[in-house]
Amino acid sequence: MYHIFQISGEVIKGLGLKTKILITIVFSTLLILSVMLLSFSNNFNNKLFAATINDESETPGRDRLIGGLLTADFDEGSCLSRYHKTFLYRKPSPYKPSEYLVSKLRSYEMLHKRCGPGTKAYKEATKHLSHDENYNASKSDGECRYVVWLADYGLGNRLLTLASVFLYALLTDRIILVDNRKDIGDLLCEPFPGTSWLLPLDFPLMKYADGYHKGYSRCYGTMLENHSINSTSFPPHLYMHNLHDSRDSDKMFFCQKDQSLIDKVPWLIFRANVYFVPSLWFNPTFQTELTKLFPQKETVFHHLGRYLFHHKNQVWDIVTKYYHDHLSKADERLGIQIRVFRDQGGYYQHVMDQVISCTQREKLLPELATQEESKVNISNIPKSKAVLVTSLSPEYSKKLENMFSERANMTGEIIKVYQPSGERYQQTDKKVHDQKALAEMYLLSLTDNIVASSRSTFGYVAYSLGGLKPWLLYLPNDNKAPDPPCVRSTSMEPCFLTPPTHGCEPDAWGTESGKVVPFVRYCEDIWGLKLFDEL
Numbered sequence: 001m002y003h004i005f006q007i008s009g010e011v012i013k014g015l016g017l018k019t020k021i022l023i024t025i026v027f028s029t030l031l032i033l034s035v036m037l038l039s040f041s042n043n044f045n046n047k048l049f050a051a052t053i054n055d056e057s058e059t060p061g062r063d064r065l066i067g068g069l070l071t072a073d074f075d076e077g078s079c080l081s082r083y084h085k086t087f088l089y090r091k092p093s094p095y096k097p098s099e100y101l102v103s104k105l106r107s108y109e110m111l112h113k114r115c116g117p118g119t120k121a122y123k124e125a126t127k128h129l130s131h132d133e134n135y136n137a138s139k140s141d142g143e144c145r146y147v148v149w150l151a152d153y154g155l156g157n158r159l160l161t162l163a164s165v166f167l168y169a170l171l172t173d174r175i176i177l178v179d180n181r182k183d184i185g186d187l188l189c190e191p192f193p194g195t196s197w198l199l200p201l202d203f204p205l206m207k208y209a210d211g212y213h214k215g216y217s218r219c220y221g222t223m224l225e226n227h228s229i230n231s232t233s234f235p236p237h238l239y240m241h242n243l244h245d246s247r248d249s250d251k252m253f254f255c256q257k258d259q260s261l262i263d264k265v266p267w268l269i270f271r272a273n274v275y276f277v278p279s280l281w282f283n284p285t286f287q288t289e290l291t292k293l294f295p296q297k298e299t300v301f302h303h304l305g306r307y308l309f310h311h312k313n314q315v316w317d318i319v320t321k322y323y324h325d326h327l328s329k330a331d332e333r334l335g336i337q338i339r340v341f342r343d344q345g346g347y348y349q350h351v352m353d354q355v356i357s358c359t360q361r362e363k364l365l366p367e368l369a370t371q372e373e374s375k376v377n378i379s380n381i382p383k384s385k386a387v388l389v390t391s392l393s394p395e396y397s398k399k400l401e402n403m404f405s406e407r408a409n410m411t412g413e414i415i416k417v418y419q420p421s422g423e424r425y426q427q428t429d430k431k432v433h434d435q436k437a438l439a440e441m442y443l444l445s446l447t448d449n450i451v452a453s454s455r456s457t458f459g460y461v462a463y464s465l466g467g468l469k470p471w472l473l474y475l476p477n478d479n480k481a482p483d484p485p486c487v488r489s490t491s492m493e494p495c496f497l498t499p500p501t502h503g504c505e506p507d508a509w510g511t512e513s514g515k516v517v518p519f520v521r522y523c524e525d526i527w528g529l530k531l532f533d534e535l
Contacts, residue, residue: 063092064084065083066306066307068102069102069105069307070307071106079189079310079312080313080316081313081315081316082189082310093467097303098293098295101294108169109193112195112197113194113195115143115175116175116195117196117199118196118200125144125145126204129204129205129266144175145172145174145175145265146177146267146268147172147269147270148267148268149161149165151178152243153273154457155187155437156441156456156458156461159457160274160301161273161275161276162308166308167277168254171290172259179199179206180199181206183431183434186312186434187315187434187438188308188310188311205269212271214247216241218235221253224249224258225247229261230261231261236266236267237268237269238262238267238268238269239268239269239271240271242271242272242273243272248500248501251499252500252504256283257504259285274496275457275496276496276499277300277493277494277531279513279529281520281531282500282513282516282517284504284505297533297534298492298531298532298533299467299492300493300531301464301493301494302465305461311438311442314435315435315438315439318436319443322439326388327446329384330385330416331384333387333447333449334385334451335388335390335443335452336388336390336396337450337453337456338351338390339453339459340393347395348476348479350476350481351396351481352395352396357483357485358473358484361484361485362471362488364449365385365387366410368410369409382413382414383411383412385414386416386418387415387416388419388444390419397417397418404417420436441458445465445466445468447468449468449471450462450468450470451472452473454474457494468492469489469492471486471489472486472488472489473486473525475525489524491531491532493530494530495529496528499513502516513529520532
């Protein structure tokens, strides 16, 4: 090889100047043509893809704006999932947004554009924002009021609380601003056109973010208990503590008498890890508005999640590739979401037994056949079923895969089991881990039926986005599979896991919170509150 290059070099040296120039021109021309051809090919492919998308979007029954839930004011290429996901992979939802919700969202978008980061109104609103105890918010004449959402706990919790805080903003004419110190900006596209929902990193109160807890002097619940807030004197900001350890004084912020105080405060800082939407219906004023927004009461997260949460292109690539490779060709898709609430996590045989018992009892997966039965029950054209398992532990999917690959089943179905990842332990705030988690929530939402672990916010997001009524796995006791193993939910709404014990009005204080209004009742699988459509 060395001799060849040596000879080539000697040949080139022997060439004349004109010949060398001619060779240089030829090679340069070929290089330019190659680049132009590659660029043309890419443009052609992009246009072909766009044309395919447009053709599919114009297919009858395919509504890219989800009945007006989405605005058409975004560039498609910057966030492919926003419009494409409404007609690729998913069947059209039977749940349509109300005209009142659509109108309210368009009005909110205009308000956010007027008051969002970088505007004159936002700069005016942050001018007096400080810890000055002597400053009275009643002196402020700003036109915009805000609620700041702080990122906390796992991704499932974050998406549920984002939807909760946004709904509260919608009800109270506030602007939602989202804590951008974590990876929300890497996962989700902007939901509002011509503006941003990301809280600027120089926001004055973010330097105190680690100090927001129940003992914080501006915590609403603490101020209420200390009688340090009233209708004539209130601070420029309040901290709203809505975590699993909230007191009644924290949880009852949504009540009418509390809102009359809170409404006068320009800035609210929210920390939450629970889906507190069901409790908002206890406020009679909110309830009237909510009924107009959501005539079908169990559709709150289904609509708000599809409006707010659009995956960044990198996450959407994960979804589309995995769906095409593993799920697209199946006749039916079953989602199984397994979350073990133990320090070690991992694989447990009693959990595996519970999953098998639930799926076979509910006819979601077939029972295994004996050798004689398999000869009788094989159909001429067997149906294919893709089983999508999501869990931190890969052993559950491997056990299922082995179970159906080693023996025939009673229906003759072809069962294929897939699991996109098995990370072993939760790695919140690690970008790649959270991207996988978001992609898998969405993949689960694309299934036809879903089995989900009780108390899992990951599962709540998946089946609510998909408009699916799940089979919920009861929490195991003493390392034994419960009997019955699961229950079919009659609502697709998430469960509020740490609700208040009573309603707002004095005559409701002696009434259990699950009996205050007929459509806010106890969750089927665990203590908590949930929205149901009225029977």
